[in-house]
Amino acid sequence: MSRPYALLKTQLDTINFDTARRITPRLLLPFLDRIQHSSIGRRLARGMFWSVAGALSSRVVGLVASIIVARILGRRVFGELGVVQSTINMYTTFAQFGLGMTVTKYVAEFRKTDPERAGRTIAMSAILAVASGCTVGLVMVATSAWAARVLAAPQLQVVIAISAAALVLITTNEVQNGVLNGLEVFKRRSTVGFVAAIASFPITVAGAFFFGLIGAVYGLIASQTVVLVLSQYAIRKEMSAAGLSIRWREARKEAAVLMRFSLPMLLVGAVYMPSTWIANMILVNTAGGYAEMGVFSAADRWRFAILFLPGLLGGVTLPLLSSLQGKADSGKYQSVLWANIKFSVLASLAVAAPIALFAPWIMNSYGPGFREGTWVLITLCVTAVGFAAYNIVNQSLLSRGHVMTLFYINIGWAATLLTTEWLFLRRGAKGLALAYLSAEAWRVTAAMICATRARSQALSASQSEPTHGTVVVE
Numbered sequence: 001m002s003r004p005y006a007l008l009k010t011q012l013d014t015i016n017f018d019t020a021r022r023i024t025p026r027l028l029l030p031f032l033d034r035i036q037h038s039s040i041g042r043r044l045a046r047g048m049f050w051s052v053a054g055a056l057s058s059r060v061v062g063l064v065a066s067i068i069v070a071r072i073l074g075r076r077v078f079g080e081l082g083v084v085q086s087t088i089n090m091y092t093t094f095a096q097f098g099l100g101m102t103v104t105k106y107v108a109e110f111r112k113t114d115p116e117r118a119g120r121t122i123a124m125s126a127i128l129a130v131a132s133g134c135t136v137g138l139v140m141v142a143t144s145a146w147a148a149r150v151l152a153a154p155q156l157q158v159v160i161a162i163s164a165a166a167l168v169l170i171t172t173n174e175v176q177n178g179v180l181n182g183l184e185v186f187k188r189r190s191t192v193g194f195v196a197a198i199a200s201f202p203i204t205v206a207g208a209f210f211f212g213l214i215g216a217v218y219g220l221i222a223s224q225t226v227v228l229v230l231s232q233y234a235i236r237k238e239m240s241a242a243g244l245s246i247r248w249r250e251a252r253k254e255a256a257v258l259m260r261f262s263l264p265m266l267l268v269g270a271v272y273m274p275s276t277w278i279a280n281m282i283l284v285n286t287a288g289g290y291a292e293m294g295v296f297s298a299a300d301r302w303r304f305a306i307l308f309l310p311g312l313l314g315g316v317t318l319p320l321l322s323s324l325q326g327k328a329d330s331g332k333y334q335s336v337l338w339a340n341i342k343f344s345v346l347a348s349l350a351v352a353a354p355i356a357l358f359a360p361w362i363m364n365s366y367g368p369g370f371r372e373g374t375w376v377l378i379t380l381c382v383t384a385v386g387f388a389a390y391n392i393v394n395q396s397l398l399s400r401g402h403v404m405t406l407f408y409i410n411i412g413w414a415a416t417l418l419t420t421e422w423l424f425l426r427r428g429a430k431g432l433a434l435a436y437l438s439a440e441a442w443r444v445t446a447a448m449i450c451a452t453r454a455r456s457q458a459l460s461a462s463q464s465e466p467t468h469g470t471v472v473v474e
Helices: 003-023 026-036 039-073 075-096 099-110 115-142 144-150 154-162 164-182 186-211 213-242 251-284 289-306 308-326 330-357 359-364 371-399 403-423 429-464
Strands: none
Touching: 039 075, 039 186, 039 213, 039 289, 075 115, 075 154, 075 164, 075 213, 075 251, 075 289, 099 115, 099 164, 099 251, 115 144, 115 154, 115 164, 115 251, 144 154, 154 164, 154 213, 164 186, 164 213, 186 213, 251 289, 251 403, 251 429, 289 308, 289 330, 289 359, 289 371, 289 429, 330 359, 330 371, 359 371, 371 403, 371 429, 403 429
16 A cells, blocks of 8 residues: 555544544443544444445335335235235245355455455355255245245235245345455445445336336346346455455365355244244234234334344444454454444434334325334334344354354244234234334343353363364354
8 A cells, every 4th residue: 555545544534533523422432432443443433334324325215115115005915015025035044045144254254364265155155045046946936826825815826936036136145245245345235235226216116006016026026136236246346356266166165164054044044034924924814914914014114224234233243253253362352242232232222213203104104004003113113122232142153153052042032923923913013013022032132141151162262272263063
């Protein structure tokens, strides 16, 4: 790096922190000081800035699109769209195979210490993503009639079958997003998300307006195609800049390691997404179930909007923690972990509070019949804050390789979700929201306990025989 460029970069960093200091509440100034005087902190701050900038804009576009689509389709058909998307998510869990998290962890851990292994990991993940996406996509088409029948909506069979195309694209894009996260090119990733959201907005709205439910699904397929093309371009550019190359011929060398990490990750997802699908299935099979599902789907989109900050922070946190784990730097590891937990909770609370405050107006904007979901939205706002804490602890356990621990935690989460929904089934969408809140309370408590135990085990291991870059699957 030339001296003039280095001086300019230092001046710009100083200006950015001076600006941040002027707008930061006094209570948070010590936290800002720690970031400014820490190389890890500045690295995290840069990643979060670009992640937030891109994702915030794309989330806003997505929320506006959801409001317009809901007003076009109406409460019941919007509920059908929510169920179709839930079905896509369930099948996608088995197709993704935990590959997104896997490629993030290994690319971050080895891109500097073992570039060839990082290239093999990317190649093997891409091959598995395409193969599993196509396989599970065919299964989704073959079982579309069964799924529609179980969901008490035989008319959805064709829509579910067509949605298999979205599944293949989502699976591939998850791996590509994992590669960008592992390379820590958060600015590029955010640009991809923003451009894709802008391009998808008119397609989704026009599809819903002219073709109804199936048009909205075509819009989803089109938007994922845009993401695929943009991500491919971004990965080629960033890998070239990092001096990495995808090693297709040597990819099989990483198959065993990826399977050892991805299979437990599949188990984690195989509990989570099917449980949410079953919860939705239970709701839509009640009297007026699809209308209630429409209300819940509208409110749930705001829960995901709140979670974009913790989700992005998790995407930044996993590669950071994985790289520190590879260096066996316990002190910095704990510092980054707890700083991220605090920031994640505060950030989600800052977003959730105003959304809860304006919940009546937000739900009313979706059209007639949606306003009764005010308390559903408020309950999901509280749930989102709980998830913000859990998500960071989740990344910690992943970086240490304790994947099976997450599987057992999700078993408890699923049992709590379905049991609580059954107890409050007569309350419709409100009952399902309460079930999510109860399940999240269980999960964050269990994860904190397990993370404390994992830290103790790591400290004991480091004192006896330090390991570098190993994966411990319990």
